[in-house]
Amino acid sequence: MAVDVRFANVLTDTLDRRISVRILHPLFVHLHIAFLLMAFVAMYAWLFRGLASSVFEDRIYQFARANTWAGVVTVALSMLAGARDGFAGTVARFAGPIGGWLLVKVTLAFLLLVVYGTFLYWSGKKKRYLQEDRRAMLWCLGTQLVGIVMVATITVIGTMVVYYRDRLPQLPLPF
Numbered sequence: 001m002a003v004d005v006r007f008a009n010v011l012t013d014t015l016d017r018r019i020s021v022r023i024l025h026p027l028f029v030h031l032h033i034a035f036l037l038m039a040f041v042a043m044y045a046w047l048f049r050g051l052a053s054s055v056f057e058d059r060i061y062q063f064a065r066a067n068t069w070a071g072v073v074t075v076a077l078s079m080l081a082g083a084r085d086g087f088a089g090t091v092a093r094f095a096g097p098i099g100g101w102l103l104v105k106v107t108l109a110f111l112l113l114v115v116y117g118t119f120l121y122w123s124g125k126k127k128r129y130l131q132e133d134r135r136a137m138l139w140c141l142g143t144q145l146v147g148i149v150m151v152a153t154i155t156v157i158g159t160m161v162v163y164y165r166d167r168l169p170q171l172p173l174p175f
Helices: 002-016 025-053 058-088 099-125 134-163
Strands: none
Touching: 025 058, 025 134, 058 099, 099 134
16 A cells, blocks of 8 residues: 555656756767768768669768768757756766866867768768769768767767766866
8 A cells, every 4th residue: 555655646746846858968969879870871881882883872872961961960969968968967067077078078079070061061062973073082981981980989988978987087177
């Protein structure tokens, strides 16, 4: 009987209380990882499939461009949410003992926007038949490769900050 009363009290408290989202960053972080990984896979699938068959399909290339655009937008949203969470201290604080790691993530995220902005610049110059412009093609392939390595690095640092904080060396902000 006591269990039923406790369950009823928890249910009532839950229904009466307003639901608020205290941590926003996790809502956005998975989206850009998925979009940018799809862009990378599509870009290299376009390349290898084209090299194997001598037919470079523009729809695969355009899929990579669309995913990169979506990834850039969600990286920006994730950065805003991460900054909000970092200042609010919901998971980790910029002023805390691992605030330097958050600064590393922010710096890498800005560089990530530069890398993918470079991809969008070069791919925007040649929206179709990218294989005809070797320089643009190399820039697009290179920025996708560097970008996905940066996404992996930022993800590892973020995972360490959230789940393995005790194993992460303390790195306070330098200022």
